[in-house]
Amino acid sequence: MAILDILHYPDPRLRTLAKPVATVDDGIRQLVKDMFETMYAAPGIGLAATQVDVHQRVLVLDVSEGRSQPLCLINPVIVAAEGSEQMEEGCLSVPDVFEAVERAERVVVHALDEKGNAIKVTAEGLLAVCIQHEIDHLDGRLFVDRLSALKRSRIRKKFDKQQRQVV
Ligand code: GNR
Ligand code: NI
Numbered sequence: 001m002a003i004l005d006i007l008h009y010p011d012p013r014l015r016t017l018a019k020p021v022a023t024v025d026d027g028i029r030q031l032v033k034d035m036f037e038t039m040y041a042a043p044g045i046g047l048a049a050t051q052v053d054v055h056q057r058v059l060v061l062d063v064s065e066g067r068s069q070p071l072c073l074i075n076p077v078i079v080a081a082e083g084s085e086q087m088e089e090g091c092l093s094v095p096d097v098f099e100a101v102e103r104a105e106r107v108v109v110h111a112l113d114e115k116g117n118a119i120k121v122t123a124e125g126l127l128a129v130c131i132q133h134e135i136d137h138l139d140g141r142l143f144v145d146r147l148s149a150l151k152r153s154r155i156r157k158k159f160d161k162q163q164r165q166v167v
Contacts, residue, residue: 004038004052009094009142009159018048018055018138020075024116028058032072032114035060040067044092046130048137051093059134063126073111073121076135080108087129089143097155101146103132 007014021028031054039047039060049058061071083105090098106124109131113119123131133143144155 001037002034003041004034006038006042006047006051006092007053009091009144010156010163011093013053014050014093014137014142015140016050016055017140018050018057020057021112024074024112024114028056028074029114031056031058032060036062036070036072042092043067045126046134047092048134050137050140057138059131059138061127061130061134063130071121072114073109073119073131073134074113074116076109076111076131076138078104078107078132078135079110080106082106085129087126089129089133091133091143093137094142094144094155094159097144097158099143099147099151101129101133101143103129103146107131 031049035047035049035052038052045063046059046061049056057075059073059076062069081104084102085105086100086102088098089101105128107128109121109123111119144152
């Protein structure tokens, strides 16, 4: 087990398009274990492989209060989406920024689990939001991309300034 380093905005590696997993093997299962450990330690309710600089279509989630309902989705595809809803989002790769984002209210997702079995997940509320947020990461997209140009440029300036102070 290992806690992995999480990339931070505006790191260009967060813009990588992740490739589908060809075979769910022990290497992928180890990645999934490490991603769960990293997500729970952060703490976060979701984590996409992109955020730990692995560019394969793997994500983990646990939106339960007791942190007791781990869900792993490999090669997830949204096959149905309906309604729209605004929810305040944050991201482990964009620390200390919380903004309302509009997304589909309900989604149906096809994926593989960590055993390689095909699964279908029907989600609404926070789980639906989180699945869409994580799939965005696999496509190289961040929640700040879904904000107004004005909000995005303010956030960008804040992080550029922080980075200058570190260097
Ligand atoms: O921990 C997280 N919380 C969260 C809250 C609202 C909407 C989405 C999220 S996902 C985030 C963890 C993360 O960055 N996953 O990519
Ligand atoms: Ni995120």
